[in-house]
Amino acid sequence: MTRAASLPQSRLRSNGGTPIVGTVTRGTTNPNRLRRMDRWIAATHGAELRRAGEPVAVDLGYGAAPWTAVELLGRLRTVAPRARVVGVEIEPARVAAARPYERAGLVFRHGGFEIPIPQRPMLIRAANVLRQYEEGEVAAVWERLRARLAPAGDGSRGGLLVEGTCDEIGRRHVWVALGPEGARTVTFATRLGSLERPSDLAERLPKALIHRNVPGEPVHAFLRDFDRAWAAAAPYASYGARQRWIRAVRELTAHWPVLDGPVRWRQGEVTVAWGALAPVR
Template identity: 85%
Template sequence: MSPRTPSRPVGTVTRGTTNPNRLRRMDRWIAAVHGAALRRAADPVAVDLGYGAAPWTAVELLARLREAAPRARVVGIEIEPARVAAAKPYEREGLTFRHGGFELPLAQAPSLIRAANVLRQYDEDQVAGVWERLCGKLAPGGLLVEGTCDEIGRRHVWVALGPEGPRTVTFATRLGSLHTPSDLAERLPKALIHRNVPGEPVHAFLRDFDRAWAAAAPYASYGARQRWISTVRALTADWPVVDTPARWRQGEVTVAWGALAPVGGSRD
């Protein structure tokens, strides 16, 4: 007997705000760090969960993933039926759209689930349950990427999770638009955004990030990229940065989840 699925999608309708290229930073990171796993998968299926009022992010995800894994397929899943109907004309080989929510109405376990700007409207104490549910849907070696960005994708913060749970937090930005690294605080995912207060690790990290950025001011004459690279290199002395200068050059830094994980109870 097949597993019982909910009679209605699990979750809440989001605002649905979306713009072309909004998720480009997240997509490029996924292709870079998870592309090899997608290539190894027998049938690599990626889910764009809660893609919103227009299908652009799913269309773009397919194009970017196929640069790294030519056999990748994308399924856009939306809880609002009208959005699914509006997306259907954009279906093509490798891209389909389905009505659903966190239950993921799929016949097979996905190799990737991307949930961008989905959990922002939920309470903080709901996040762990959603993470656990989605991680339980992943194929072996699969990845869940959950995070938040601004309306045009200049600033983005996401958590990467495997079947076992959260692994890393990535901060990504258009360097030319950055005043200080703590500008990214407003885009922290729901699990962290209420934790940017004294006594919490993410607050200490952003404080140190700003201090390192200030100390690297002399590098600004060589451009924002060189200043960012110098800043992140300084951070490695005290924080478990897990990526390399190749990613720093893209305006990114990835830190082990355990270093930023909340220490107290819910703050919602």
């Protein structure tokens, strides 16, 4: 396993002189791009955020414009009114450009995977950040970010790291959720009207899985079975794509550890235990 110490270290330093860990991303971003991920976070992690009192969330690598951080604050506050968001970017010019958008509960900081804030965040969202890294570097990034999360205890499961990839306008998205103890789940989310078959989501698998969509790997078997369930559910298409998706996911539950239910399935989502899809070689 790649160790955290081997992560790429930028030549940049923070204002305090601390080395910044990571490399500059393309910075591509669009308003409302991460809405599916944000809504899932609010629905599944909202209780933990409220329990924290004044939870801090980090939008890591928000890109060339601050829209995703602004939107994250609004969505989190629907479930945790005292939530605060820190946008973290490795490119200093992007931080400077975002500063005019600061407001109560929203600030921007220069940094990378070291997460340059004193608090242990209840949430780190890293969307479309690891696509440019090598697969062998993912474990080290996850390890470093998990170490910065708020710890579990007193009935709390601790902070949550959500890392994944989506298309440019947020129609298709796949992410992994990790706690302080390690990876927990994989979620597939899509605008159902844009979907021909579930395996269309393969192109948006996060870096830890995208090169594993080959025979012999669990994620390949999962997408194969999902396509078969989707085909078998074709008669439900007359009731709409949502009903077809729900029927297909229900069929999947007979063979795969699906962890959510119809409320989330209706949103075009399905969440599976990480252990069932984790790479085997």
